[in-house]
Amino acid sequence: MYLLGFHPQPSTQKLVCGFPIAKIGVIFSLVTGAATALCIDILNTHDIKLARRLYSFLKPNDVLLGDRAFCAYADIFSITKLGCDAVFRKHSSRTTTMRKGKIVGDCDKLVTWYKPKRCPKGLSKDKFDALPSSITVREIYYYIVIPSFRTQKVSLITTLLDRTTYPTLKIVQLYYQRSSVELDLRHLKTTLDMDVLRCKTPSMTRKEIHVYLLAYNLLRSLMWDAGTTYNTPPLRLSLQGTRHHLISFLPKFEAAGS
Structure with missing residues (x-):
């Protein structure tokens, strides 16, 4: 029960009937699949709070992909201020219309977003006051049509404003790859068995999570070397296949080292 003070149980569980649960935020490289940044917090922490702690790990010219939870005025400005760009799905609270903005292509336009009138929850007043009065973003929308299913409309918001350098189709294809982060997290929790941690203190659970990420990045490094x-x-x-091959060769590595 050492963890309950730091990582509480879900409210649906009775005390000692279940496990304390931590929540992690991870940035994965779309090129290598490796984990490049990590933060750890309690279960009920909103995804946007985790993301804001991860922005400091971004490097200039990075492009951050994310779902609609991260598509906020303050976050888009913070990312561009770091010299980076973003491609997010548009938040459902914002309406989509082609009547406003500068049309630059089919289903593609530049729009002006204005600073919110009220400071959003989770954002300090100092940071809110530092926000500009408006920002320009690019909005792209398209339809996903699957026979026998309802047609789904998807709206994307990006800071990649130059349509010549960043064609509409390329942006759509880029966002399509965002789902790979779900597979990467599944590899961590399922393939590497990180879904249930063994340590019982906050400091040791943090170390355990970092060790899992080291092992994950080792496998990604081997996959990169083999692929190139x-x-x-x-x-x-296959990450699982790479893991099996590495385990089978470990005795040979140990014998060579001795």
């Missing part, structure tokens, strides 16, 4: 050596896309290789 044999002209195969590294992300097409």
Whole structure:
């Protein structure tokens, strides 16, 4: 029960009937699949709070992909201030219309967003006051049509404003790859068995999570080396297969070291 003071149980569980649960936020590289940043907090922490702690790990010219939870005025400004760009799905609270903004292509336009009148929850007053009165973003919308299913409309918001350099279709294809983060998290929790941690103190659980990420990045490094050596896309290789091969070769590595 050492963890209950730091990572409480879900409110639906009775005390000692279940496990304390932590929540993690991770940035994965779309090129290598490796984890590049991590933060850990309690279960009820909103995703946007975790994301704001991860922005400091971004490097200039990085492009951050995210779902609609991160598509906020303050966050888009914070990302561009770091010299980075973003591609987010548009938040459902914002309406989509082609009557406003500058049309730059089919289903593609530049729009002006204005600073919220009230300070959003989770944002300090100092940071809110530092926000500009308006920002320009690019809005792209398209439809997903699957026979026998309801047609789904998707609206994207991006800071990649130059349509010549960043064509509409390329932005749509880029966002389509965002779902790979779900597979990366599944690899961490399922393939590497990180869904249930063994340590019982906050400091040790943090160390345990970091060790899992080290092991995950080791596998991604091996996949990258193998893929680039044999002209195969590294992300097409199996992480589970790489893990099995590494385990089978460990005795040989140990024998060579001795």
